Amino acid sequence: MATNDSTTNVKRLQVRRYKPEENPETHYLNQEKGLWAWLTTVDHKKIGLMYLGSIAFFFFIGGVLALLLRTELLTPARSFMDADVYNQVFTLHGAIMIFFFLIPAGPAVLGNFILPLQLGAKDVAFPRLNLASFYIYVIGALFTLFAIVTGGVDTGWTFYTPYSATTGGNVMAMTLGIFILGFSSILTGLNFIVTIHKMRAPGITWNKLPLNMWGLYATSIIQILATPVLAITLLLLTMERALGIGIFDPALGGDPVLYQHFFWFYSHPAVYIMIVPGFGIISEVISTFSRKIIFGYWAIALSSLAIAFIGFLVWGHHMFTAGQSSLANMVFSFLTFLVGIPTGIKIFNWLATMYRGSIDMKTPMVYAMVFLFLFTIGGFTGIMLGALSVDIHLHDTYYVVAHFHYVMMGGMVMAFLAGLHYWWPKMFGKMYSEFWAKVSLALLFVGFNMTFLPQFVMGSQGMPRRYFNYIDQFQSFHQFSTIGAYIMGVAFLLMAGYMLHSLLRGKPASSNPWGSRALEWQTASPPDLHNFHHTPVVINGPYDYHKPMSEFQLGIATSHNGHHAGEAVDVSKTEKEQA
Amino acid sequence: MSQTSSTEEKLDHLKHYFVDSDQQFEASKMGMWVFLVTEILFFGGLFVAYIVYRSWYPELYLLASEELDTFWGAVNTAVLIGSSLTVAMAIRSAQLNQIKGLIINLWITIGLACTFMVIKYFEYSEKFAKGILPGSAYSYDGVEHEKANIFFSIYYMMTGLHGIHVLIGIGLMIWLVFKAKKKVFHSGYYTPVEITGLYWHLVDVIWIFLFPLLYLID
Amino acid sequence: MSGHHISSAKFLWGVAIALFILTFITVAVTWIHIPSPWNVVVAIAIAVVKALIVSAFFMNLYWDSKFNVLLFVMSVAFFLLMIGITLLDTLYRTDPIPSF
Incomplete structure (x- = not known):
């Protein structure tokens, strides 16, 4: 790639400072008008916002379902739902939260919005594919809604055979919906990998890539390697129901445990699709609000890749009691412990970044700290579940439920909210109320721990998951947990309130309200439709807080910004080559 | 690289968010390779099912593969390899600005792909007639093994999905022919031809594995 | 290139x-x-x-480019990983298909 002429061309690269415009008249939100322009837009920022709207809708649905479940569990016996309805509600809660909220929350919402901005690109590599992936998501969602309307699904979000092959309801529409959804995820991952490789602005070498990009890069790799296996699994399951092909159905001579291997080969890496973008967000937030260069850049970057890789080796820890061979059990248990290493590396590096930093306790930073606290609890309990003999006792109890809610909600949802609050001014050019944001966060923190901490205790005492009734001794735990869930509900309503207020009446945000050095803050808030009016040039790392802001606002000095292909391009080739 | 940066080059194809044709070409090609990764793992799942069941019931595979006709399987392999050759020739024609050669090669490829599907059709209908149907409709008793239905389920899933990919390939190539007739492609821009070619070769590679695994168990 | x-x-x-x-x-x-x-x-x-x-x-x-080669190699490697680890279970079960 490094040809001779590129080294000579580098010397001809002339840069000058471009100060970001404050509160621009025209930006991506008003440059194209009308509903049609929104629905057919290929702009990554608008697609990101459309995803944001969709996942907010599904998060609301999934949240309401969760509150229904918790309300039913107020009393040991039936409160207001039958067992069958309860089964359908927890299946939908799981499937919606995982496939429609958590999987797209990292890459498709925040990733879509931020990735090209942080790379200094005008858009992702394949904008139309990006729009297609959004509509594929919508089609998948419609299939799922169709499944709910026509009979519901009561298999649990994992669709285990043989139950899923024989139960009533519309399992086929549901699995087809998620099959379709998988392609949306694959296309996003594909787009990101190519964009990160090919569309970086001049000067963004691999060691100047923001850690959020490393997180999304690792996520994309998991998306393209794991999601196809989910597709084939669900296709086989659909065929199992449609034709009775018998590969997974013991009644026809098949092997249900093989289904679990297939399913978890996707679904274990999938939890890293959910959490690894969160790691990226947390790295950005902690460095920005500590006013300090990130500690252990390469350790954090490479540990994301390491987690992505190890994530593929541990799927069998979901199957310790499913009847797989004891050899496989031992290997999987050993490999599961390895995940703790790169995750621990990250936690320590974030703490070291905060150490002696000038920490600014703005809302995103508080979210990041809440993330560190809750995610660590989630991680440690995961290590316990990875131990074979302990898992025999705790498998399929509320301990597992509490563990993955600490990881997914205490981890990813907190990281997502940190990112949302962090980039909110960039997205809409408006600030939100710090006060109400912190009130909501406090309620969320209290409510979350009230909900899930008792579940660890219940689980270790033997309360199984997915039961709609229970013995009396657990009632006080369940009630405590339910009250916590209501508090979280209030916190989220409050959040919706101040977010909406910010959109309508919020104070205008400056281009860089947090004083960050990262590239996305060196353009206007909200950005132009093409992100930058110039081709940005990067000479410093994204966390070099010891260097003056002016060094982070550079761009190519010529008027050429790549919009007009016919224009003579004298230097732009080298930028790509150099990058 | 040098021939694409000449000044008289046509640039209608260049999207505004790319700096130059090379960046766009490289990005598209890498995108296709990433997509092929997903295809390999998609089929990989079926290969896993195949391998697991073969390790459990080797004798089933011996018995059941007798029902598959090695001759037509070999013919189909040759047909697909031939079509891979013509697709490679089509790309070469596009690179050399020979639009006529590009269209002819694409038509031959489409013809070979259709031949493949016709042979597959006869293979399938011969089995359907015997009662070797996918799934629970399986009613053939010529294979004396209790899990015979599973072998044929795997057979139908693998060859069926592969067949769907062949059909998609035919569709893509017809689209390419139309584009080529409109003089869209030239030596500076033939990205769709290149990446469709990559896709088509992968379909060939998958069949290269399916053939010995399904037909050649002696 | x-x-x-x-x-x-x-x-x-x-x-x-x-x-x-x-x-x-x-x-x-x-x-x-x-x-x-x-x-x-x-x-x-x-x-x-x-x-x-x-x-x-x-x-x-x-x-x-090397990266495209790497992609191809990676896909094969992960396929081998999937089958390899699955075989750790299926080959070493006491009862190949647990009866239900």
Whole structure:
């Protein structure tokens, strides 16, 4: 790639400072008008916002379902739902939260919005594919809604055979919906990998890539390697129901445990699709609000890749009691412990970044700290579940439920909210109320721990998951947990309130309200439709807080910004080559 | 690289968010390779099912593969390899600005792909007639093994999905022919031809594995 | 960058003929009945060689960027990982398919 002429061309690269415009008249939100322009837009920022709207809708649905479940569990016996309805509600809660909220929350919402901005690109590599992936998501969602309307699904979000092959309801529409959804995820991952490789602005070498990009890069790799296996699994399951092909159905001579291997080969890496973008967000937030260069850049970057890789080796820890061979059990248990290493590396590096930093306790930073606290609890309990003999006792109890809610909600949802609050001014050019944001966060923190901490205790005492009734001794735990869930509900309503207020009446945000050095803050808030009016040039790392802001606002000095292909391009080739 | 940066080059194809044709070409090609990764793992799942069941019931595979006709399987392999050759020739024609050669090669490829599907059709209908149907409709008793239905389920899933990919390939190539007739492609821009070619070769590679695994168990 | 490699027609024909010959060989070896498991090994080995030829010379990986090669290798590696680890279970179960 490094040809001779590129080294000579580098010397001809002339840069000058471009100060970001404050509160621009025209930006991506008003440059194209009308509903049609929104629905057919290929702009990554608008697609990101459309995803944001969709996942907010599904998060609301999934949240309401969760509150229904918790309300039913107020009393040991039936409160207001039958067992069958309860089964359908927890299946939908799981499937919606995982496939429609958590999987797209990292890459498709925040990733879509931020990735090209942080790379200094005008858009992702394949904008139309990006729009297609959004509509594929919508089609998948419609299939799922169709499944709910026509009979519901009561298999649990994992669709285990043989139950899923024989139960009533519309399992086929549901699995087809998620099959379709998988392609949306694959296309996003594909787009990101190519964009990160090919569309970086001049000067963004691999060691100047923001850690959020490393997180999304690792996520994309998991998306393209794991999601196809989910597709084939669900296709086989659909065929199992449609034709009775018998590969997974013991009644026809098949092997249900093989289904679990297939399913978890996707679904274990999938939890890293959910959490690894969160790691990226947390790295950005902690460095920005500590006013300090990130500690252990390469350790954090490479540990994301390491987690992505190890994530593929541990799927069998979901199957310790499913009847797989004891050899496989031992290997999987050993490999599961390895995940703790790169995750621990990250936690320590974030703490070291905060150490002696000038920490600014703005809302995103508080979210990041809440993330560190809750995610660590989630991680440690995961290590316990990875131990074979302990898992025999705790498998399929509320301990597992509490563990993955600490990881997914205490981890990813907190990281997502940190990112949302962090980039909110960039997205809409408006600030939100710090006060109400912190009130909501406090309620969320209290409510979350009230909900899930008792579940660890219940689980270790033997309360199984997915039961709609229970013995009396657990009632006080369940009630405590339910009250916590209501508090979280209030916190989220409050959040919706101040977010909406910010959109309508919020104070205008400056281009860089947090004083960050990262590239996305060196353009206007909200950005132009093409992100930058110039081709940005990067000479410093994204966390070099010891260097003056002016060094982070550079761009190519010529008027050429790549919009007009016919224009003579004298230097732009080298930028790509150099990058 | 040098021939694409000449000044008289046509640039209608260049999207505004790319700096130059090379960046766009490289990005598209890498995108296709990433997509092929997903295809390999998609089929990989079926290969896993195949391998697991073969390790459990080797004798089933011996018995059941007798029902598959090695001759037509070999013919189909040759047909697909031939079509891979013509697709490679089509790309070469596009690179050399020979639009006529590009269209002819694409038509031959489409013809070979259709031949493949016709042979597959006869293979399938011969089995359907015997009662070797996918799934629970399986009613053939010529294979004396209790899990015979599973072998044929795997057979139908693998060859069926592969067949769907062949059909998609035919569709893509017809689209390419139309584009080529409109003089869209030239030596500076033939990205769709290149990446469709990559896709088509992968379909060939998958069949290269399916053939010995399904037909050649002696 | 060698993204635009142009092969000669003669070369492409040579590649195809090599593939035809290998196809013939893989069929021919079944006539001499190599004892199991070597028949499987031979069949897979020939298929792998054919796949490598196609990917290297038809799909131009031989001249392509290293990352595209890496992608291809990675997909195969992860497939092997999937089957390898699954076999750790399926080959070592006391009862191949637990009865329900």
